[in-house]
Amino acid sequence: MSTDLETPWVEKYRPKSFEEIVSQDISTTNLAEFIKKSYDMPHMIFTGPAGTGKTSTALIIAKKLLKGDKYYRNVLELNASDTVRMDYVRNELNNFVNQNMILKEKEVKIVILDEADNIPKTVQQTLRRIIESSPPNVKFILMCNYINEIIDPIISRCAVFRFLKLSEEKIIERLKYIAKQEKLALPKGKEKEFFEMLYFISGGDLRKAINTLQMSVALHLLKDLDTDEILKISGFVEKPTMEKLIISLIKGNYKEVKMIFDSISNIDSRNFLRQLNKIILSIDNMDKKDIIKIKTYFGEIDYRISQGADEYIQLIALLSDIFLRINKKDNE
Ligand SMILES: Nc1ncnc2c1ncn2[C@@H]1O[C@H](COP(=O)(O)OP(=O)(O)OP(=O)(O)O)[C@@H](O)[C@H]1O
Ligand SMILES: [Mg+2]
Incomplete structure (x- = not known):
């Protein structure tokens, strides 16, 4: 077999068992215990950053509990975009949850709700009532990046598993x-x-x-x-440009800093912040206090951008701050 470029590797190498899930040890050991008695399993929320194994884990659970045909009959997968309309959620879920005719005793049904943090709060209220009134064989697994976007009454009805960024x-x-x-x-x-x-x-x-x-x-x-x-x-700035930028910062040539910055096209501000953050540490003629202040400022800029502030202005402000701190002694 040679290199396969036909299939996306993220899917090809999606873990198929708990053992294959990388690095989320604490969560997965508990989970494996939980699902041994599937009928008594709690509803669950998987929360954490993108690409850390939440969806993979939910699919492993569903496939483990419901083999073959049963998977298609007993699992409902919904995405946030399906859930924008309240009546859709209500109908779809109620139908699924209450259809119990062909089930064997203690056979579970699973509702997998991806991107639950994008479900509008009013729809979450409806969802909460559906969760509350569901028969005990129906298990909900919600997934989200930001658990603070999920309403408390839902959180309190679920076992929460936190997924971490991978090392x-x-x-x-x-x-x-x-x-x-x-x-x-x-x-x-x-x-x-x-x-x-x-x-x-x-x-x-x-x-x-x-x-x-x-x-x-x-x-x-x-x-x-x-x-x-x-x-x-990948949306990052190539090394030579980053190096030139740092050299101009250190040299104290602000015009050049600005020129190099402006020459970067399609800048991805979050990525740029990460790159700059990494490099700043390697500049040696800066005193510790300034590094700490700059670091704090990085956090602030990152937050402002996440809140929708103008990215260009924020990044220029950061570069100017770094510039002033590096060249402080010369200016005094
Ligand atoms: N912990 C992990 N162990 C093994 N593979 C993983 C893990 N996390 C992510 N992957 C790989 O990344 C792909 C995407 O993972 P997954 O869909 O489970 O992420 P997610 O946490 O649901 O992300 P999102 O928040 O973006 O939905 C998987 O198909 C797999 O190839
Ligand atoms: Mg996912």
Whole structure:
């Protein structure tokens, strides 16, 4: 078998058993216990960042409890976009929940609700009532990135499992496994650099890491390891530009800083912040206090951007702040 580029690797390597779920040990051990007695299983919420195994885990549970035909009959998968309309939720769920004619005793039914944090609050109220009045063989599994967007009465009816961002070690381990399965020719002597870059790009999101790996292979960027191109297609700034930017910051040439910044097209502000954040630490002629202040400022800028502030203005403000701190002594 040679490298397979026909199927998306995220799907091909979607874990099929609890053992295959990487790094979420605490959650999965408890879960395996819970589902042994499926009829007494609580409703559940899986919460945490993207690409950490929530949907995969829900599917494993459903497939484990309901084999073959039963899976199709007894599992209802809904997405947030299905749930915008209240009457749809009400009808669809009520139909599913209350249809119990053909079930054997203690046979469970599972409702999988993805992106539950995007369900409008009023619809969540309806959902809560449906959960409350469902027969005990119906189990709800809700998934979300932000649990604070779920109303309390739902949370209190569920066992909450928190999924964490995956560590560098775990991400690289999984990528290496896939690379081996796909018989990839990794760039000689640069494997470490390659995997570390994939981890950086992923930010702990395994889906993103796997997708970037596959994309790098599909675009033939692996052989001579074109890291700049890989960074670029992943929405990051290529290294030479970042380096030039830092040099101008240190040199105290603000005009140049601005020029280089403006030359970056399609900037992804979140990614840019992460790259800058990493590099700032490597500048040695800055005192600790300033680094701490800049770090605090990073957090603030990140928050403002997440709240919809103008990204260009925020990033320029941050660069100006860094500039002033680095060049403080010369100005005094
Ligand atoms: N913990 C994990 N162990 C193994 N593979 C994983 C894990 N997390 C993610 N993956 C890989 O990433 C893909 C996406 O994972 P999954 O759909 O479970 O993420 P999710 O947590 O539901 O993300 P989202 O919040 O974006 O829905 C999987 O098909 C699998 O290839
Ligand atoms: Mg998911």
